[in-house]
Every structure is written in structure tokens, then in C-alpha cells.
Amino acid sequence: MHALLFDLASGKTSWLAARQAAVSANIANINTAGYQAVDLKPFTELLDSGALTAPLQSGENGLLDLTVLSNAASRKKWEVQLSGNSVTLEQEMLKAGEIQQDYSLSVGITRSFHRMLLAAARG
Amino acid sequence: MDALQSSIAAASAGLEAQAKRLRVAAENLANAQSTGATPGADPYRRKTVAFATASDHDTGATLVKIAAIDADPRPFELKYDPGNAAADAKGYVKYPNVNPLIELADMREANRSYESNLQVIKQARDLISMTIDLLRSNS
Numbered sequence: 001m002h003a004l005l006f007d008l009a010s011g012k013t014s015w016l017a018a019r020q021a022a023v024s025a026n027i028a029n030i031n032t033a034g035y036q037a038v039d040l041k042p043f044t045e046l047l048d049s050g051a052l053t054a055p056l057q058s059g060e061n062g063l064l065d066l067t068v069l070s071n072a073a074s075r076k077k078w079e080v081q082l083s084g085n086s087v088t089l090e091q092e093m094l095k096a097g098e099i100q101q102d103y104s105l106s107v108g109i110t111r112s113f114h115r116m117l118l119a120a121a122r123g
Numbered sequence: 124m125d126a127l128q129s130s131i132a133a134a135s136a137g138l139e140a141q142a143k144r145l146r147v148a149a150e151n152l153a154n155a156q157s158t159g160a161t162p163g164a165d166p167y168r169r170k171t172v173a174f175a176t177a178s179d180h181d182t183g184a185t186l187v188k189i190a191a192i193d194a195d196p197r198p199f200e201l202k203y204d205p206g207n208a209a210a211d212a213k214g215y216v217k218y219p220n221v222n223p224l225i226e227l228a229d230m231r232e233a234n235r236s237y238e239s240n241l242q243v244i245k246q247a248r249d250l251i252s253m254t255i256d257l258l259r260s261n262s
Contacts, residue, residue, distance in 0.1 A: 013254070017126035020250060024130035024243045025185035028137030030236050031144075032174040032187055089239060096246055107253045114257075 009110040015043050016103045023095050026087045033083040036068045039095075129184035130247045136177070136186035137240035143189050144172045145233045148226050155221040163211040167219040169195035195220055 019040050029035040078088040147170050154167040175190035197220045205214030 014126070017130075017250065020243075020247060021126040021130040021133065021184065024133040024137075024240075024247065027236075027239050027243050028133045028140070028187040029174070029176055029185070030137075030239065031141075031232070032176055035176055038185070089235075092239075093242075096243070100246060100249065103250050103253060107257060111257055 005113055009106050012106045016099050020099050023092050026092050030087045035085050037086045038068055127247050127251050129182050131244055132184050133186050134240045134243040140174060140187050140189055141233045141237040147172050148230045151221050152226045155219060155223055157219055158209040158216055164209055166199060166217050169221045171195050
């Protein structure tokens with residue numbers, strides 16, 4: 001039970017760190033012609049598939065692999081530039097804010113749970 | 124490598140690329156009036172920057188690099204100025220194909236992208252220190 005909650009928090013922070021890497025790749029390539037924005041699969045999808053029982057991995061078909069957002073999808077919501085670049089600064093900032101919040105939440109939960117565990121151990 | 128570290132690597136590659144782009148814009152602006160030295164000689168030709176996605180072999184992180192610094196093929200501007208050392212037989216001087224307005228706009232964009240990359244580095248550092256703070260005395 002305890003291990004489960006720590007695993008969950010650690011899985012969430014790994015996922016957020018990988019998403020931060022995706023945002024930073026997008027922003028680094030904001031002026032690269034033909035670059036298509038990348039993102040991760042939503043965390044809920046990983047949860048539902050029961051993937052969290054195994055350690056999260058990036059690399060060949062890893063759970064933390066980046067997926068290219070299709071231009072058609074981003075064209076609907078955000079603009080795609082004439083050069084074929086589908087990165088929007090506003091969208092990336094939005095994602096970065098979300099990451100910061102969720103990371104802070106996740107770390108806070110870990111800390112408070114750890115405190116509870118310590119309190120129980122001390123008696 | 125840790126995902127947060129590779130995100131800092133990507134952002135710093137972005138910083139480097141934008142800095143080079145700013146350098147090229149500065150070179151273009153500085154040479155906006157550089158004509159040739161001999162009659163009929165070609166003046167300074169505007170340089171252009173092309174970005175490309177690069178991949179870090181060690182970590183697999185997505186970076187960015189300057190693919191090429193090319194010469195702008197647009198024609199030079201001709202101005203009538205018979206007193207100039209670079210004037211041809213008819214008195215026309217070739218001026219560089221540099222448009223200061225375009226260079227200034229390019230500079231602005233480089234500046235903005237540089238700032239965004241800096242912001243990413245700040246945020247990644249924040250996330251790292253949040254994690255490290257977990258290890259500090261449980262307060």
C-alpha cells in the first residue's frame with residue numbers, strides 16, 4: 001500500500017520530467033522549418049493501461065516516448081506556420097505551467113505521505 | 124540521462140542557436156552599406172540562417188542546431204553614385220541586399236526565442252530543486 005503510493009508519485013514525476021523534456025525540445029525548435037511539435041501520451045492513459053506496475057522507461061517503444069502531434073490536429077486548435085512548424089509558444093508556456101503545478105503537487109504529496117509514514121513509525 | 128537534464132541540454136542548444144542567429148543578423152546590419160572596393164565589384168551579400176533538429180547521440184535528446192549559414196540570392200540594389208570608388212562605367216554602385224527592417228524583425232524574434240529557452244532552463248532547475256528539497260529535513 002505504501003509502496004504503491006510512492007510508486008504512483010514517482011511515476012507521475014518521471015512522466016512530468018519527460019514532458020518537460022518534450023516542451024523544451026519544442027521550444028528549442030521553435031524556429032526550425034518543418035518541425036512538428038511533440039508531446040507525451042496523457043498520464044491517465046498510462047494509469048488505465050496498468051503500465052505503472054512496470055518501471056517507466058523511455059527509448060524504443062518506452063512508455064515515456066514522445067509522440068508527434070499531427071499537423072491536422074494542431075491546425076484545428078493552434079496555428080501551424082507557413083514553414084510547417086507547429087510549435088506555438090503560448091501552448092508550450094501553458095504546458096510548462098501545468099507541469100510546474102503538477103510537479104509541485106506530486107512532490108508535496110510525497111512529502112506529506114512520508115511525514116505520515118514517519119509519524120506512524122515513531123508511534 | 125535524466126529527462127530534466129536533457130531538457131536543460133535542449134534549451135541550451137536553443138540558446139546557442141539563437142545566439143548564432145543574432146550574430147548573423149548583427150553582421151548583416153553592420154554590413155548594410157558595405158560596397159565593393161573596386162569599380163563594379165560585388166558588395167556584401169546578406170547571410171541567412173537555417174535551423175535543423177539535431178539528436179544527441181549519447182542521450183537521444185532532441186536538440187537544435189544551425190544547419191547552414193547561406194548567402195541570400197536576392198539581387199543587389201543599384202544606386203547612381205558616380206563619385207563612389209565602387210561605381211561602374213555608368214556610375215552605378217551595387218549596394219548589399221540587406222533590408223534593415225527584416226534584420227531588426229529577425230533580431231526581435233531571436234531575442235524572444237532566447238528568452239523562452241532561458242525560461243525553460245529556469246523551470247527545469249525549479250523542478251530539480253523541488254525534488255532535492257524532498258531530501259531536506261522533513262519540514
